[in-house]
Structures are given as structure tokens and as C-alpha cells.
Amino acid sequence: MESLTLIPTANLDSFKADLAEIKNLLQEKHNQADLNKWYSKKEARIKLKVCMKTLDNYLSKGVIPHSRFAGKIYVKASDIEAHLERNYMSH
Numbered sequence: 001m002e003s004l005t006l007i008p009t010a011n012l013d014s015f016k017a018d019l020a021e022i023k024n025l026l027q028e029k030h031n032q033a034d035l036n037k038w039y040s041k042k043e044a045r046i047k048l049k050v051c052m053k054t055l056d057n058y059l060s061k062g063v064i065p066h067s068r069f070a071g072k073i074y075v076k077a078s079d080i081e082a083h084l085e086r087n088y089m090s091h
Helices: 009-035 041-048 052-060 077-086
Strands: 038-040 067-069 072-076
Touching: 009 077, 038 041, 038 077, 041 052, 041 072, 041 077, 072 077
Parallel strands: none
Antiparallel strands: 038 072, 067 072
16 A cells, blocks of 8 residues: 655755756756767758758868868867857847
């Protein structure tokens, strides 16, 4: 048989606040891990929502930093995010 436990409302509210804080901390850690990811050119193009020619222009002109390893180009997620932030236009 299942037993029930009564919890005072103040304690329940405190518990909910603690859970919300833990959730926020985990989300921040997840977001930080995402910014440290490296994307292939294809993945970077998709994230930026541009065609490959535009991405190639960005890379060759140094608009977006990149790394070359084993003949492939990789772009750091934080650099993509920084580029999008720099070019953000609110209406």
C-alpha cells in the first residue's frame, strides 16, 4: 500500500524554488557545453541558414573564424553565435 506524507506549503514552495534553480544551473551548463562544440562546414551552414557559397565567403574573408584539420574545416559554435549576435537587427 502507498503511504502519503503531508508537506507544509512553505516547505513545498521552497522545494519548488530549489528545483527551479537546479534546472536553471543544468540548462546553463548545457548551453555552455553547446558553445564549445565544433561544427563541420555543412553543419555551420545550416546553423547560419546560408548557402555554402556565402559560408565560403565568410570563411575566406575572416568574417567567421575557423579551424582546418585533416583537410576539413570546422567552425566553433560560439563563433557562429557571436556572428549572429553582431548582426542582430531588431525591428
